[in-house]
Amino acid sequence: MKTSKRIKQSVILISFIVVIEMAITFLYILLHEGGHALSTIICGGQVTEFDMNILTAHIRPVGTFSSLEESIIHLSGFLLPVIVWMIFILVMTNNNSWIQLIKLLISMPILFTFFTWIIIPILYLNGIAPRNEDVTHFLDSSAISPLALFIIMLIIWVAALFFFLNKTNIKKLFFELRSGSIFGEEENFV
Numbered sequence: 001m002k003t004s005k006r007i008k009q010s011v012i013l014i015s016f017i018v019v020i021e022m023a024i025t026f027l028y029i030l031l032h033e034g035g036h037a038l039s040t041i042i043c044g045g046q047v048t049e050f051d052m053n054i055l056t057a058h059i060r061p062v063g064t065f066s067s068l069e070e071s072i073i074h075l076s077g078f079l080l081p082v083i084v085w086m087i088f089i090l091v092m093t094n095n096n097s098w099i100q101l102i103k104l105l106i107s108m109p110i111l112f113t114f115f116t117w118i119i120i121p122i123l124y125l126n127g128i129a130p131r132n133e134d135v136t137h138f139l140d141s142s143a144i145s146p147l148a149l150f151i152i153m154l155i156i157w158v159a160a161l162f163f164f165l166n167k168t169n170i171k172k173l174f175f176e177l178r179s180g181s182i183f184g185e186e187e188n189f190v
Contacts, residue, residue, distance in 0.1 A: 006180065009180055009183050012183075013177070013182075016101075017101075017105060020102060020105050021105060024105060024106055024109060025109070028081050028109055028110075029052055029057045030052060031080045031081040031084055032057070032077045032078070032080065032081055033050060033052055033057050033058065033059050033077065034080060035076035035077045035078070035079060035080030035081065036059045036061065036073055036074075036076055036077045037050060037059045037061075038076065038080065039069075039072050039073045039075075039076035040059065040061040040063065040073055043063065043065055043069040043072060043073060044063055044065075044069075045061045045062055045063025045064075045065060045073075046061070046062045046063060047059050047060065047061060047062075048060045048061075048062050061073060067141050067142065067143070068142075070137070070141035070142075071138055071141045071142035071144075074134045074135075074137040074138040074141065075134070075138055077134050078113065078116075078117060078134060081110060081113070082110060082113075082160070085106060085107065085110045086160075086163070088103075088106060089103060089106075089107070089163070089164060089167045089168070090167065095169055095172075097172065097173055097176045097177075097181075097182045098182065100168055100169050100170070100172070100173040101173060101177075101182070103164075103167070103168045104168060104170065104173065107164045107168070110160075111157070111160060111161060111164065114153055114156070114157040114160065115157075116133070116134075116135055117135055117149065117153040118150055118153045118154050118157060120133055120135035120136060120139075121135065121139065121146035121147065121149045121150040121153075122146070122150055124136060124139050124146045125146045125147065135149075
């Protein structure tokens with residue numbers, strides 16, 4: 001009977017994670033492209049196309065932009081999801097394990113997104129950066145050195161990781177996931 005209950009709990013947990021991750025992927029893409037669109041409009045341009053699906057997503061900004069404005073437009077696709085993530089982590093103070101799990105699931109893609117901004121500057125220095133990437137376009141339009149961007153993003157990533165760990169009770173969450181107490185079974189967390 002205990003094994004059957006554990007299997008049922010595992011199926012519920014995996015289903016929950018899959019549904020949440022699908023929603024997070026959609027929301028991330030929306031915020032990413034929305035960041036580009038918002039900055040395009042703020043910089044005086046127009047968005048003539050907003051295409052979003054799982055395989056590809058892009059906006060088509062139209063306007064005459066300075067190098068600084070182009071840099072802002074390319075960076076804002078990264079920044080808007082990060083800002084929304086930080087607000088979410090700060091607002092969701094409930095120590096409930098399901099909330100902590102959602103915080104973990106939302107944080108993973110955000111924290112991994114930093115790696116694009118950490119790795120591509122190194123590729124850019126070696127002349128092998130992917131051409132159709134926001135980071136590459138940012139480096140092309142800004143005056144910032146790829147090495148400086150690498151260092152800045154690495155420092156911000158470490159700060160974001162510490163921010164997440166400080167605002168999320170990972171130790172308790174993993175204990176409850178391992179023990180099954182996330183489902184309300186009585187086990188004490190030490």
